[in-house]
Amino acid sequence: MRRSLGLVVLSCGFALLMGCPGDDPKPETGIIGQDDTGAVDADGDGYNASDDCDDSNASTYPGAAEECDGVDNDCDDEIDEDVMNTYYADGDSDGFGTDDDTSDACESPTGYVAVDGDCDDADDSIYPDADELCDGVDNDCDDEIDEGWDDATWYADDDGDGFGDSDDTTTACEQPTGYVDNGDDCDDGDAGEPVLVTESGSLGSFGPGVPGADTADSGAFPFGDTADSGSSAVGQIVTDSIQEAIDLADVCVLVYAGTYTEDIDFGGNDVSVVGVDGSDSTTIEGTGLTSTVTFASGETEDAELTGFTITGGTGTMAETTETDDCTSQVECTTTTTEYFGGGVYVNGAAPSLHNLVISGNELASYAYAAPTAYDEFFTFSYGGGVYLADTAIGLEDVTIENNGADSGGGVFVADTAVATVKWAMIDGNTACAGAGLATEGSTTATNSILTDNSYGAPGLGGTCAGSGGAGVDVASGSADLTNVSIVGNNSDYASVYMSSGGDITAMNSIISENDDGAMVDGEVGTSLDNSYSDVYGAATDNYGAGTTDTTGLAGNISEDPKFTDWEGGDFSLAPTSPCVDAGATGPSYNDADGSDNDMGAYGGPEGEW
16 A cells, blocks of 8 residues: 555656646646645636736736727736727718727727718718719719719800800800700801701600700690790791791701601702701601702702701603704604602702711613604603712712612712712612712712612613613713722622723722622723722623723732621621731821721721721
């Protein structure tokens, strides 16, 4: 027994000297009560009362983790140091506080929040991430005012008719007093201009698209009446007829969305007629008795037509009769009936024509009859879409499609005319000569497309007396083509044809895809001067017998132009197209992006359309 007791005492003594695995390394014994020295650790946290600042709390001792609880947990004579949160006074209760009034605490005091950044703590609509309004205030506290709001342009409306002066503007994100959001007034000193046209002939029934409509009495303002003093359209003249408006206006007419079935003649009145809602929704549909639109009384460029679809015209008719003595006893009579300009007829005038769609106008086809041996009757027609004579005129940003005539299915330029065509799509027209464009005068075309125009007589059962090119036909006149795409126009004669001494100059252009004949051809005595152009894709020869093949000369090529999808209406060039950067070189020819000229309609400095 003694031996066993001695072993026990020895092992414990050794343990006291060396320490036992798992012993708490704290300097205290870890035993609640009094140790060998008499020190007391009442809370058993390993620190005796002389070192522990609260020997009744086992979580409080030197080196403990400080918690945010109002207690000196680590016995360093500081309470909640480095663990308190900062809270911000939120005077307007919008959930965001001001940096100017803070409180450090463990929990949010009443009237304080954890998120700062409020730049106006007296306005609950102003705080970080609030919607920025156009009000001259920094609503979202990002030190910027009204950002994201583009300053709109406002137009002075001195006569109070709801239409502003385009030459008197200001910018602001909200409408200033005395200003309106459009610059459509042609006389801001006359409330009667512009004259307005709506399908109903009134403002009130038309809706808020017309200034003053929202304040007009129901069923207000039949033609000739004026708005009452409570309307913003005081003195406004409103009608349902474009022709009537032209006759009444001194300067301009505004036409709102609708289809207007009438033929109009400017009658020498130099007024601007604008389809406010554009050609997609504003149509002048002819009666089928004459040209839908006529300029034949000396109108100048101040006579403007823009923003319409023009359709349903059958042309202005002229008839002449010539009588000769066939024999000593019999007279021979020749009667010639001609039709000119189904959609637009211009003769002896020079109006401004742009932003138009001229579509679905059809003239009579060629006809011949000889009911007796002494009488002959001929019928000819010119310019299914547009006829131009005795004029110097421009057609800009126009679509001329699905029209028909004997000559010039889309456009006919007479020998007394000088025409400039830019940004035009001439598509799907039919004629015996020049289904797209026929010119006997002087025509300059740039950045335009002629496609899917076909040789043939208009209408059912018509015949062709002559021949000509499907895309462009030049008879005795001239055509200067720069960055023009003439694609998919089909004729046995050629896509581009010259006769009667006509000549064509083509630069940076593409003439391609004729399923029926040559791409370019002409009679003896005609002239083709082409450079930096691609002529390709004929059913027969690209250059017909009447022309000289200039492939490889003057920058000309004959390769697939590789349009993106011309049959689908996309005439842009694929990146691999040989026509990219292949046009004439030099700054004056460069594309809008500064690169070398691309052949075709989208090349050159004005190729972005």
